[in-house]
Every structure is written in C-alpha cells, then in structure tokens.
Amino acid sequence: MAEEKDATASGDDAIKVSGMQFAYEVEDPIFFDFNLDLPAGSRCLLVGANGSGKTTLLKILAGKHMVGGKNVVQVLSRSAFHDTQLVCSGDLSYLGGSWSKTVGSAGEVPLQGDFSAEHMIFGVEGIDPVRREKLIDLLDINLQWRMHKVSDGQKRRVQICMGLLHPFKVLLLDEVTVDLDVVARMDLLKFFVEECDQRGATIVYATHIFDGLETWATHLAYIQDGELNGLSKMADIEELKSAPNLLSVVEAWLRSEIKVVKKKKKPVAAWKPSPLDNSPFRSSRHMAYYR
Numbered sequence: 001m002a003e004e005k006d007a008t009a010s011g012d013d014a015i016k017v018s019g020m021q022f023a024y025e026v027e028d029p030i031f032f033d034f035n036l037d038l039p040a041g042s043r044c045l046l047v048g049a050n051g052s053g054k055t056t057l058l059k060i061l062a063g064k065h066m067v068g069g070k071n072v073v074q075v076l077s078r079s080a081f082h083d084t085q086l087v088c089s090g091d092l093s094y095l096g097g098s099w100s101k102t103v104g105s106a107g108e109v110p111l112q113g114d115f116s117a118e119h120m121i122f123g124v125e126g127i128d129p130v131r132r133e134k135l136i137d138l139l140d141i142n143l144q145w146r147m148h149k150v151s152d153g154q155k156r157r158v159q160i161c162m163g164l165l166h167p168f169k170v171l172l173l174d175e176v177t178v179d180l181d182v183v184a185r186m187d188l189l190k191f192f193v194e195e196c197d198q199r200g201a202t203i204v205y206a207t208h209i210f211d212g213l214e215t216w217a218t219h220l221a222y223i224q225d226g227e228l229n230g231l232s233k234m235a236d237i238e239e240l241k242s243a244p245n246l247l248s249v250v251e252a253w254l255r256s257e258i259k260v261v262k263k264k265k266k267p268v269a270a271w272k273p274s275p276l277d278n279s280p281f282r283s284s285r286h287m288a289y290y291r
C-alpha cells in the first residue's frame, strides 16, 4: 500500500485548489479557473458578498461536490471528493448552516429529535475523553438538554461540539458562530487558535460577522462573484495597518463591487476603472499572493 502523505507533517499546503471549474447549472458556472493555496496551520477568513460562492467553495473543499479534473481540489494532499477517509477519519470536518452532522458515508444526521445532548455526544466512539470534557465545558453544554426543545444557540453548541470531537486537521466553518452568545463565540475562537498553533490544524471560516477577527485570522481570502479577488496574510493588508477594523475594510470592498456593477450597466464611455484595480485585491486573472 502506498504511504499516505500528511500535509501537516510535510509542510505542504493543507488546501490546494488548482484551476477549478464548477457549475450547478452548465450554462451558469460559479467558478472558472479558481486557485487557492493555504499553508497548514493557517486560519483563513473567507469573505465576500451574498452569493459570491463561499458556501459552494467550502462544500467543494468538504468533498460534498465533485469537480472535474484530477487532483484539482486537494485537502491534506488528498482528493477532497474521492478520498472518503478524509471525512470518515475526522481529519476533515465541515460545520455548515444546517442542523445536521455528516457522519461518514451515513450522510446527514438531524440534530433535532427527542434525544439528549449526552446521547448524541457520548454516542461518538473513539473520542479522547479529555477533549470531549473540554469541549462540553467550553461550549457550556448541559448534557440533559433534549435536542427538540433547546434554543437555536444551544442546538448550535451541540452541533459544534460534535464537529470538533475528533482532532481535525482541516476544519471548514460556514457561519456557524452566528447563534452563539458573545462568551461562547470568543471562547470558541480562542480554542481554534490553540488547535492551529499547537497541532498545526488549518481552518477556513466563512462569515459576515467580523468582531474580534482582526487578530484571530492569519489569512484573508476575498471572493468576488466566484473569483478569488485576493489571498493575503492579515499582516500584509495595507488597509488594516492604519485602522485595524475588518468590518470597515470589507464593507469598503463590497461597496466598491456594487459601484462596479452599476457602472458596468452604463454605456461604455461612462465606465471608469474600479478602485479595486489599484488594490492588492484584484481579479484572480492578475492575482497577487502575499505570503
């Protein structure tokens, strides 16, 4: 049997996407020649307007959508879609918007029947009890909660706990902290930093909520209309050096997008270059990487 490559140990990129194309409907592609390289140990924020492709990208990285071509989407140097062991082993974990957890080939398991949080959490086999206790404590989960009666935030805590029980190597988060109170959210973000710094885990986090993320993230990927408009180390983003306010920076980028769309609708003579043309965040066809 061929020896399995471990990107975390070898220093390879934990995530590598090369020339990816993807369409839900053939005539309307979401991604065309999309590229993304993320080193192991990074915490990458994925930002972009509604409908820009963040969820689709995370689902592709999680192996939920197949893309054409060989080795186009690699996670830990393995095919995200075809290597089902990535998810089954717990090396790759995806936490998305729905109240469900993907359990290997068993597919999506709903988190809202009449059963206890304890039944759910302790039903997962092969878990380090110390890690499990730490997560239950961190997320302040009452094991007696009945899943069909708890609040959205409480349900979310159990969902997150389930997704983190295995010591993942790559974690994909799609707006999962949205229901959490501020204490749970900040404690969880701190836990993620420890996971990356101590174990070399890699996290990609798509969100529209930027509180406390200026110092949390190591990288920022900006998706515009299915294109990677830029991937940068946080420390290299000029706009954040003068005022470390991620919300304002992303707001300015997204407002520029809207202006460009409006200008494109005008006659050609009235069109002027986008402010983004002078920014490190340009079209992926002229993409600059700052690493």
Ligand SMILES: Nc1ncnc2c1ncn2[C@@H]1O[C@H](COP(=O)(O)OP(=O)(O)OP(=O)(O)O)[C@@H](O)[C@H]1O
Residues within 6 Å of the ligand: 024, 025, 030, 048, 049, 050, 051, 052, 053, 054, 055, 056, 057
């Ligand atoms: N199942 C689907 N079938 C067809 N089109 C889809 C499907 N899911 C998403 N899309 C389309 O793909 C595009 C990207 O959607 P996606 O959900 O990836 O965006 P997003 O950046 O995550 O948006 P948001 O910030 O609103 O969550 C959108 O135009 C959306 O309408």
